[in-house]
Amino acid sequence: MEELKKAIVEFCESGKTKTKFYFKDIEKAVKDKVPGAKTLQIKKACSALINEGVLIYYSTGSTTMYGLKGKGITEDH
Amino acid sequence: MAFEPKRPQKKLDYQELRLFTDEELKNYTEEEEKNFKIKHDIPELEQLESGPWPSFVADAKRYALRRRKLGQDNLLINQDVVEDLLGQVELSYVHGETHWKHGGIVGVIGYGGGVIGRYSDVPEQFPGVAHFHTIRVAQVPSKFYDTDFLRGLCDLWEYRGSGLLNMHGSTGDIILLGTFTDQLEPIFQELAQVLDVDLGGSGSNLRTPECCVGKARCQYALYDTQEMCYEMTMHYQDELHRPAFPYKFKFKFDGCPNGCVASIARADLSFIGTWRDDIRIDQDAVQGYINGEFPPGGGSHKGRDWGKFDIYEEVINRCPTGCMSLEGGKLVIDNANCTRCMHCINTMPRALKPGKDTGVSLLFGAKAPILEGAQMSVLVIPFMKAEPPYDNIKEIIDKTFEWWMEEGKNRERLGETIQRVGLQRFCDVLGVPPAPQMVKEPRSNPYIFWKEEDVPGGFKRDINDYRSRHAR
Ligand code: HEM
Ligand code: HEM
Ligand code: SF4
Ligand code: SF4
Numbered sequence: 001m002e003e004l005k006k007a008i009v010e011f012c013e014s015g016k017t018k019t020k021f022y023f024k025d026i027e028k029a030v031k032d033k034v035p036g037a038k039t040l041q042i043k044k045a046c047s048a049l050i051n052e053g054v055l056i057y058y059s060t061g062s063t064t065m066y067g068l069k070g071k072g073i074t075e076d077h
Numbered sequence: 078m079a080f081e082p083k084r085p086q087k088k089l090d091y092q093e094l095r096l097f098t099d100e101e102l103k104n105y106t107e108e109e110e111k112n113f114k115i116k117h118d119i120p121e122l123e124q125l126e127s128g129p130w131p132s133f134v135a136d137a138k139r140y141a142l143r144r145r146k147l148g149q150d151n152l153l154i155n156q157d158v159v160e161d162l163l164g165q166v167e168l169s170y171v172h173g174e175t176h177w178k179h180g181g182i183v184g185v186i187g188y189g190g191g192v193i194g195r196y197s198d199v200p201e202q203f204p205g206v207a208h209f210h211t212i213r214v215a216q217v218p219s220k221f222y223d224t225d226f227l228r229g230l231c232d233l234w235e236y237r238g239s240g241l242l243n244m245h246g247s248t249g250d251i252i253l254l255g256t257f258t259d260q261l262e263p264i265f266q267e268l269a270q271v272l273d274v275d276l277g278g279s280g281s282n283l284r285t286p287e288c289c290v291g292k293a294r295c296q297y298a299l300y301d302t303q304e305m306c307y308e309m310t311m312h313y314q315d316e317l318h319r320p321a322f323p324y325k326f327k328f329k330f331d332g333c334p335n336g337c338v339a340s341i342a343r344a345d346l347s348f349i350g351t352w353r354d355d356i357r358i359d360q361d362a363v364q365g366y367i368n369g370e371f372p373p374g375g376g377s378h379k380g381r382d383w384g385k386f387d388i389y390e391e392v393i394n395r396c397p398t399g400c401m402s403l404e405g406g407k408l409v410i411d412n413a414n415c416t417r418c419m420h421c422i423n424t425m426p427r428a429l430k431p432g433k434d435t436g437v438s439l440l441f442g443a444k445a446p447i448l449e450g451a452q453m454s455v456l457v458i459p460f461m462k463a464e465p466p467y468d469n470i471k472e473i474i475d476k477t478f479e480w481w482m483e484e485g486k487n488r489e490r491l492g493e494t495i496q497r498v499g500l501q502r503f504c505d506v507l508g509v510p511p512a513p514q515m516v517k518e519p520r521s522n523p524y525i526f527w528k529e530e531d532v533p534g535g536f537k538r539d540i541n542d543y544r545s546r547h548a549r
Contacts, residue, residue: 022487023281023321039482043321050187050319057184057280057320061193061211063488064280064320 004045007033009054012068019072020058020065080304083311087273094229094271096236097151104146113142116157117164121171137163140240151236154205154257158239161205162255165197183210183258185265189320191276192261208257209239213250213277214268215310218303219290220245229272237264247343248327249287250277282320286310288330289337296426297419298332299350299435300463306330308467309474316478323485323494326478333431334419340443340454345491346477347440347454348463348470354432355412356421362428363388363408373424392421416514437463439473441503442492452492455500456514457507473507480506501526 011029012021023046030042046066049055058065105113115138126132141159149156169176181194193211200207214230230251234240239255246252256264268274278284286309289295291302309328310317316326329340333350340347365371366386372379373386388408393401400414401421408428410421417438422429439461440454461469477491480503485494495503504511529535 022323024323024482024485024487027321027482039321039479043319046321047315047319050189056182057189058182059184059189059193059280059320060179061279063324064189064282 001041001045001048003034004030004037004042005049005054007037008042008045008049009068012055012066012071020067022063022065026066083307089223089225089229089272091225091228094225094232096232097147101147101151105142110139110142113138115141115160115163117160117167119163119167122163122167134163137241144240147235153237154239154260156205158205158209158255159241161203162209162239162241165199165203165206168199168202177209183261185261185276188265188276188318190279190282190318191265193279194258195255206255209255210258210261212238212253212256212261212264213246213248213279213285214253215275215277215285216245216249216251216287217274218288218306218310219293220249221293226272226274230274233264233267233272237267248277248279248284249338250285276318278317278325280320281322281324282318282326283313283316283322284325284327285317286313286328286330287338289332291330291332295332295337297335297350297422297431299352299431300332300437302330302332302348302350304465305348305463305467308465309471312471313474322478322482324488324490326481326491334417335423341440342443342451342453343445344443344454345441346474347443348437349440350435350463351417351438351460352432352435353460354434356410356415356432357430358408358410359428360407363425364406366425366428371425371427375423375426392424395420435463436461437470439470441477442490442495444490444492449493449496452496454492455495456512457500457504458509459512459514476507 007030008026010033011026015021023043026046027039027042030045031037046055050057050066053069055066056069058067119134122134125134137159141157141163144152144156144159147156155161165176176198178196178198181196183194184190184192191213193213195209195211197203197206197209231240231242234242234253237256237260238253241254243252243254253264265276268276286306288302288306289298291298291300293303306328316322326346327344328346328348329338329344330348331338331340331350336349340349362371366373367388369386373391388403393403396415397418397420398414398416400411402409417431422431437460438456439458440456442452443454444452458473461473463470481491481494484498485491489497500515501511504515
């Protein structure tokens with residue numbers, strides 16, 4: 001779990017201009033870094049990071065993305 | 078089987094919940110209504126009031142008056158929210174473009190869905206709608222509410238939001254339209270702790286499942302739609318509130334092929350009640366219809382004289398598969414060719430009933446036009462039993478989610494993924510054998526192809542052996 005969380009945060013920090021990411025892109029990056037990681041485990045790790053306040057959800061209403069709190073748009077516009 | 082709630086059900090009492098007195102809830106006269114003008118000029122919108130239908134503009138103006146009279150002291154967000162809303166919509170009509178900003182970081186703690194952030198891009202002009210976030214409240218199965226709940230909800234929303242709501246959105250949820258970010262957490266706490274109701278789905282998650290009225294009121298229900306909808310809602314809570322799908326995903330539950338929640342047109346996974354034994358026929362009642370003793374369609378077309386009931390014109394010749402006939406005065410149905418469309422049963426409900434061996438058909442992939450055009454669900458599993466705890470069905474759902482999360486592209490609905498990789502691939506994933514009903518028409522999209530291992534001797538042949546018997 002900690003390893004997955006670390007990989008997720010590293011991926012979200014690596015974005016040069018992008019600050020919000022689709023779950024699929026996070027999933028792909030984590031699977032590359034942590035061989036054998038399962039989709040549902042990665043989802044659990046994302047949820048844990050949300051609960052810890054490290055990650056935030058970004059939603060348009062129809063789609064949802066994840067981002068690091070404090071990076072890009074995080075408060076009300 | 079009697080309904081068994083998964084947690085204790087709360088009894089609500091509006092007298093304890095209420096925030097406004099009766100006088101505050103009816104706080105203006107007809108005279109005041111007639112003379113009331115909102116603070117913006119809205120000629121374009123007022124034109125909409127001239128039509129023959131009730132207008133949301135008239136409703137909104139009336140409600141704006143009530144908010145004025147309630148006064149800012151009794152309201153937690155801007156008293157003028159409704160007036161500013163009308164003002165901004167008027168401006169959009171004049172400019173021919175929207176003034177809403179799309180998307181944002183609004184939500185409640187731990188939830189990835191249920192709140193949809195919207196902001197005005199002209200907030201100086203319309204401060205009441207600087208924030209105008211929507212909250213989706215999960216509807217109960219078949220939308221049976223008690224009035225204490227509804228009145229409590231209305232008071233809460235009037236106090237902490239715009240007071241405008243929509244019963245219900247096409248998602249099925251109760252839609253609370255327009256509030257400010259600082260009200261989201263308190264509203265969620267009130268909804269969850271006091272009114273004992275959850276937020277609905279939005280974003281890339283499982284949307285609030287929806288079902289028809291089912292066994293509560295309908296004789297046609299072939300499984301307990303409410304029970305199954307409730308069970309699936311509770312079982313898939315994580316999918317509902319923690320979005321990680323490529324895009325949205327909807328379940329809808331129709332009790333029979335009449336399709337009152339239109340699952341076939343609106344759900345990524347449509348559950349439609351069906352039966353696999355024979356239609357039950359009461360031949361005396363068939364004669365009764367022929368002799369004009371019973372009104373066809375349960376009297377639903379009584380408004381006009383359609384002439385004498387003609388069983389050929391109205392039933393037999395309208396059977397889509399042509400599997401009915403009248404032989405020696407008796408109605409005969411070739412059940413193997415009946416496609417379970419319900420037409421004959423709807424027309425002669427006294428004479429015909431669905432079979433007794435009932436369950437659901439599973440169809441996949443309906444959606445409104447976004448990437449591709451609108452698409453109906455395609456039949457993949459013709460029949461499954463639908464009885465609690467539905468483990469057989471959950472197994473199929475889990476396989477579907479797992480595959481789509483793996484295979485689906487960002488913002489691609491399940492139906493589009495199936496279209497891209499082929500229905501055959503999806504059938505393989507679910508372990509479902511192909512059936513003739515999956516084929517829309519021969520040649521143009523048979524979907525299903527022979528695989529080498531299915532063919533005795535495989536695809537290889539000895540060409541010389543073949544040529545020894547067939548000239549070039
Ligand atoms: C046991 C023998 C045969 C079987 C099982 C058979 C089966 C079929 C099937 C399933 C189709 C497709 C039908 C459709 O798409 O709606 C078809 C079409 C056709 N068959 Fe046969 N067939 C047989 C013999 C023959 C023979 C002997 C001929 C000609 C000498 C023939 C000529 C055709 C033609 C021209 C079509 C196309 C019809 C159209 O497009 O409307 N078939 N056949
Ligand atoms: C100038 C001459 C011809 C023209 C313009 C013509 C045109 C066509 C067209 C447009 C189709 C429909 C194709 C499709 O939608 O699948 C067709 C199908 C067919 N034609 Fe012809 N055709 C001609 C001559 C012939 C001849 C001489 C034969 C047989 C000896 C023949 C046998 C067939 C058959 C069996 C089909 C059905 C094939 C299938 O549906 O799979 N055609 N033809
Ligand atoms: S879908 Fe069928 S069972 Fe459900 S309410 Fe409509 S007619 Fe009745
Ligand atoms: S249910 Fe539909 S397909 Fe079946 S016999 Fe009746 S009319 Fe025909």
